[in-house]
Amino acid sequence: MTDTAALPASDQTLHDIAVIGAGPAGMTAALLLAKAGYGTVLVAPPANLDDGRTTALLSASADLYARLGLWETLAPLTAPLRRMRMIDGTDRLIRAPEVTFDSAELELDAFGYNILNKDLNRTLSEAADAASTLTRVEDTVSSYAFLEDHVVIRLASGGEIRARLCVAADGRRSPAREAAGISVKSWSYPQTAVVLNLAHDQPHNDTSNEFHTPTGPFTLVPLPGRMSSLVCVVSPEDAEPLRAMADEDLALELERRAHSILGKFRIASRPQSYPLSGLTANALAGHRLALIGEAAHVFPPIGAQGLNLGLRDVACLAGHLTPAGSPLADPGADALLKAYEKDRWQDITSRTAAVDALNRSLLTDFLPVQMMRSAGLYLADRLPALRRFLMKEGIAPGQRLKGLPLPFPKAPRLRFPAPKLPRLPR
Missing domain, CATH: 3.30.9.10 (D-Amino Acid Oxidase, subunit A, domain 2)
Structure with missing residues (x-):
């Protein structure tokens, strides 16, 4: 670990990449980019080791952590999500049928794995501390200067960090995004x-x-x-x-x-x-800047989409920065960042729209919307092909993701008998 005392204001070291933010997306990005061979510095206060909330890591996210060599540590801390049961708990005139989605239909061990955020953060933080190729700076950023060939990141302690690329994983109120002049749509x-x-x-x-x-x-x-x-x-x-x-x-x-x-x-x-609330950045990249995680998109905690979408940002960015499996001379080149933005845009916008529509469909009393939601769940219950399509789209988008071998990695198939779930009285 490196602290801010090791980075005086006069330090002129030019790092390849500076990742800002020590949430799961930021730490994962720093670990993956450092492993790819980039001189990487992670800038953030200490990770939150008291967060009692949980995250469901979908199968592609679990595969990403396996590539980082962390899944053996994480797996015992998780609970598998093998079935997802949706129940209409309203008293409305038109109610949707109960539907259960089973990962066995996709030949998957589980849709994902639920883990306490503090356990995930601790594992990532310990890996970041142990990574010899990653410099960690526990500080906050006071300002940014996006210059022609690098970014100057000024620290609250008075030091400076220079990097060819800044990866902003600094949350929904991202100071890096604001410094770059990237506007957002929020609701x-x-x-x-x-x-x-x-x-x-x-x-x-x-x-x-x-x-x-x-x-x-x-x-x-x-x-x-x-x-x-x-x-x-x-x-x-x-x-x-x-x-x-x-x-x-x-x-x-x-x-x-x-x-x-x-x-x-x-x-x-x-x-x-x-x-x-919800938020979408109007651009996912700027000059010498890439946005990932909640710096790029925020929406309600429905369908385990939030962090998994951010981890797909990480995988996609890493894929563009290591097209031949090795680091590039200039990871902050505009063409690379525009390609990253183009590849991520469809996944982010479609996922945001789907979660927003599902959430609003629960709030409305407009009868046609209730009928459409009920009809959709009825068809999902009765049509196996439609049900499998919805399950696949819920785990990852249909498009192939750069940086990941496939949205659905082939893992040893473990078979578990499905329990009989009592239906609730209507």
Whole structure:
């Protein structure tokens, strides 16, 4: 590890790439680019090792971590998501049928693997510390200067870092994006996500249960053992009363909303709440700058799309920067960055539109929209070809991604008998 004391203001070292941000996308990008042979520096405060939220790493993301040699460490910390069950939890006139998607239909061991963010961050942080080809600077950035052939990154401590390319993974309010003058389209929803972890009496059988309610999804995602993470999307005025409940009262209320499908609940982490919003950068690259993760796109926590979309940014950027398996002389060349932007645009815009449409379809009382959503789930339940198509598109876009061998890596097939899931009374 290198601290800011080792980087005085007079230092003129020209790094190949500076990655800004120590979230999972930023640390993954720094590790992958350093492994590819680039002189890489990671600039950010220490990683968040207290984040009790979870992330479902879809199969392509798990494959990316396998390429980095980290999956053997991560896998024991995860719970596989072998089935995804969607349940209409509304009392509306037209209700969608219950649908269960099974990864066995795609010859996959699992759609993905759910992991606590703090475990993912810790593993990535330790790998970054141990990487001999990666310089780590625990500091914040005070300003940027995008010059003709490099970027000058001025640190809050007074030092400077110079790099041919800046990769911004510094979040939805990205100072790097703002310094480059890249505008965004942003929007908000009349919703707040309450998130926490639960212990429960009944096994989850590696099944994610997603109730569609009039205020948004109520989703229970497996964790190791008899535990699950919960994302409960409610109206803003309902979020604070939930957070203020005593643990026993909150557990009873959440068990009621889950129709007791996992038995008795016990609160394993105090609830946190986050207003739901969306954001799309109007460009994914600028002069000597590439945006990845939430610096480029933000949308509600639906369908495990957020970080996985960011990791596809990472894989795509790495693919463009190592076209022949070795580093390029100038990783910040405009042509490379424009090609990266072009390749990522369809995936980002289609994914953002799909999540937005699904979320808004739950909020509307407009009868034709309810009919369309119900008809779509009915057809998915009855038509295997359509169901498989939707499952594939939910894991990764149909287009082949640069930097990844295939969206669906061939892994040893483990067969597990599908449990009989009781249908809820209508």
